[in-house]
Amino acid sequence: MIATAYRLPFSGTHSPGAGPSGQPVAIHIQTAAPDRAGVVMRTMELFAQLAATGALGGAGAAPWETKFTPVPTPLNDDSDFRFDVHPCLLAEEAWLVLCHLLLAAHHSVPVRGVAVLHPGDPSPIPLAQSTLPESSYPRAYAPLPFALDDLEPEGGGYSLLISLAAPLSPANEALLNRSLAVWVEAILRGGYGLAPIDPADSYIEPDGAIDTYDTTIEWAVFKLRADPEAAIDGLLNLLCAFHVRAQAIVSVEIG
The missing domain is CATH 3.30.70 (Alpha-Beta Plaits)
Known part of the structure; x- marks a missing residue:
């Protein structure tokens, strides 16, 4: 339901x-x-x-x-x-x-x-x-096609460390940045609202474009005012799609 x-x-x-x-x-x-x-x-x-x-x-x-x-x-x-x-x-x-x-x-x-x-x-x-405080948003796909180490950070900020099977190509770097920008926009416009906060008051402060070197990608979110579990599950689903459609991911660490 x-x-x-x-x-x-x-x-x-x-x-x-x-x-x-x-x-x-x-x-x-x-x-x-x-x-x-x-x-x-x-x-x-x-x-x-x-x-x-x-x-x-x-x-x-x-x-x-x-x-x-x-x-x-x-x-x-x-x-x-x-x-x-x-x-x-x-x-x-x-x-x-x-x-x-x-x-x-x-x-x-x-x-x-x-x-x-x-x-x-x-x-x-x-x-x-819902009889619960949370809405039943889409959950992360299971099983994930890559290893996940979720350190469950507290404080409203998240750092993302992604290990790839090969260096990130320029085309896939552009693709991932576009996908992350859409995810950020969906949060800002209330898609992952956290009741009772008005979804129009949702907020996220991302660290611009991704940083990449060798087979590593780094990205960060400094502030998030939305349903954190739902937003992160959406991000993991996005990365699953990137893994299959674009470039293989070995592991993801959320800290």
Whole structure:
């Protein structure tokens, strides 16, 4: 069951299994006022970019196999947005990230409803309200394809030490920097919000681009105000996808 720790000011429904089943999905987002500024479209674009990094993989969806390319359906209505995704392969919990991005965007345009459905589903279910303090975000894929040493640092900062099987190529360095930039943007825009903090108040302070030498990559996050476990799990999924799609990772240390 996917559940949010926030009390959403809009309705949320989904088809059970939407995402990991690999079946097409239709996403319907309605706003209570015209969205002439394009907030909903920009939010969906960011969600699609995050999906492309592999961060929204997890149980039932290997990060390197995720698929999500939303095609908007023209409706000539600034308060009604529909997207068809065929195929769709994500962790089912990924829809929480979308809803929390829209919750943060609610300050700019009032969202009225979000539905993620298999076409023709006659019985979608409402997004559950969590009985725990945390939302059920996508977890890290298991088993990881590289060794992980998580030192569980305290204080809100993280250092990342990645060992590769071979020196990082310039193309893959650029790819990894782009992927990390998307992950950072998703955090800043509330995708990994930590209730009861307003997701619009999420914050991350990364250490610019990665540093690389020989077969080692170093990167750091100095401050993080978001769900730390969910954000790090998303980062690990991103690295899983990079490992398979781009360049082999031997080990990751989080300190």
